[in-house]
Amino acid sequence: MVRKFNFNAGPATLPLEVLEEVQKNVVELSNTGMSVLEISHRGSEFKEIIENTRRLFVELMNIPKNYEILFLQGGASLQFAMVPMNLLRSGESADYIITGTWSKKALKEAKILGKVNIAASAEEDKFKRIPRAEEIKLSKEASYVHMTSNNTIFGTQWANFPEVGDVPLVADMSSDILSRKIDVSKFGLIYAGAQKNLGPAGVTVVIIRKDLAEKCPENIPSMLKYETHIKEESLYNTPNVFAIYTMKLVLEWMKRNGGAEKMEEINKRKAELIYSAIDKSDGFYRLVAEKDSRSFMNVTFRLKNEDLEQAFIKKAAAINLYGLKGHRSVGGVRASIYNAFPMEGAEALVEFMEKYAQEN
Numbered sequence: 597m598v599r600k601f602n603f604n605a606g607p608a609t610l611p612l613e614v615l616e617e618v619q620k621n622v623v624e625l626s627n628t629g630m631s632v633l634e635i636s637h638r639g640s641e642f643k644e645i646i647e648n649t650r651r652l653f654v655e656l657m658n659i660p661k662n663y664e665i666l667f668l669q670g671g672a673s674l675q676f677a678m679v680p681m682n683l684l685r686s687g688e689s690a691d692y693i694i695t696g697t698w699s700k701k702a703l704k705e706a707k708i709l710g711k712v713n714i715a716a717s718a719e720e721d722k723f724k725r726i727p728r729a730e731e732i733k734l735s736k737e738a739s740y741v742h743m744t745s746n747n748t749i750f751g752t753q754w755a756n757f758p759e760v761g762d763v764p765l766v767a768d769m770s771s772d773i774l775s776r777k778i779d780v781s782k783f784g785l786i787y788a789g790a791q792k793n794l795g796p797a798g799v800t801v802v803i804i805r806k807d808l809a810e811k812c813p814e815n816i817p818s819m820l821k822y823e824t825h826i827k828e829e830s831l832y833n834t835p836n837v838f839a840i841y842t843m844k845l846v847l848e849w850m851k852r853n854g855g856a857e858k859m860e861e862i863n864k865r866k867a868e869l870i871y872s873a874i875d876k877s878d879g880f881y882r883l884v885a886e887k888d889s890r891s892f893m894n895v896t897f898r899l900k901n902e903d904l905e906q907a908f909i910k911k912a913a914a915i916n917l918y919g920l921k922g923h924r925s926v927g928g929v930r931a932s933i934y935n936a937f938p939m940e941g942a943e944a945l946v947e948f949m950e951k952y953a954q955e956n
């Protein structure tokens with residue numbers, strides 16, 4: 597196999613050593629005589645897997661004791677609905693900070709379920725920047741404030757999280773979870789689909805402060821209630837056994853490689869490499885995001901015209917720099933460089949960018 601440098605936004609590249617370990621255990625899980633795909637989710641083998649996944653996750657994210665960790669299905673997209681169902685109390689409203697397509701989708705679901713207030717929106721600026729602190733207008737009696745920590749499509753990211761006082765801060769961290777050190781105690785709830793930084797698609801992690809879960813209303817269908825999954829330790833129904841198992845291997849890989857702190861250092865180096873190639877290109881490449889809002893997970897840029905962009909993506913793919921096409925709503929190029937994306941891939945992209953600019 598010639599392994600591509602895979603810049604896909606999600607599902608995204610996974611460490612090769614993890615894939616090789618998965619390959620072995622798909623046939624037989626460590627001397628059990630069964631595949632990891634065949635074991636019971638209530639058996640001791642899987643109990644150990646899910647407990648280790650939870651323990652590693654708590655350790656790597658440094659999650660305080662007053663939080664629960666859930667492994668759910670339905671993606672981040674289901675959390676867009678579960679968050680307001682469980683946390684938006686009647687008579688109150690929820691504040692939403694709109695920084696891109698995913699925040700808008702979260703807002704849409706909340707609107708179906710209750711009152712919402714748009715605390716800030718970067719839409720007028722075509723989502724090229726994160727709102728400044730003074731632009732955020734929080735309402736007095738909000739049940740929670742919702743934000744998207746990294747905007748996968750536009751390539752912007754919060755460098756510092758907003759100050760929300762005593763109101764629970766809820767964050768969609770699907771595209772930057774465990775890519776940097778964060779203070780979990782600042783949040784009431786964090787959720788993330790696994791398929792960018794944590795593993796394969798099919799499992800969604802929710803970190804919820806216990807007191808918030810305890811206050812959730814009763815009249816919610818069981819599968820959609822956080823309390824159900826807390827009580828049953830994410831085994832109320834059959835979870836995605838395979839995705840959780842693979843996530844465990846990814847977390848072990850992260851731990852071996854220095855944890856969140858080291859991931860952050862390397863991620864920033866990868867991003868800086870590409871950003872400085874853009875900055876040095878004399879306008880041949882143009883950033884989509886404003887400088888102080890740019891993401892170190894998704895680097896988005898445009899070229900002078902669409903022909904140049906299309907040829908760029910095609911020529912890059914021909915030398916195994918794959919998945920660089922920007923999201924259709926932004927156009928141009930997007931390089932997604934999550935934790936498992938190697939430094940050599942960023943270097944190869946920069947080399948290609950310099951050559952392409954010279955030739956054109």
Ligand SMILES: *Cc1c(COP(=O)(O)O)cnc(C)c1O
Binds near residue numbers: 606670671674698748
């Ligand atoms: C990818 C992504 C989603 C969607 O996740 P699903 O698991 O497909 O529902 C939501 N929010 C953000 C920030 C994302 O990057």
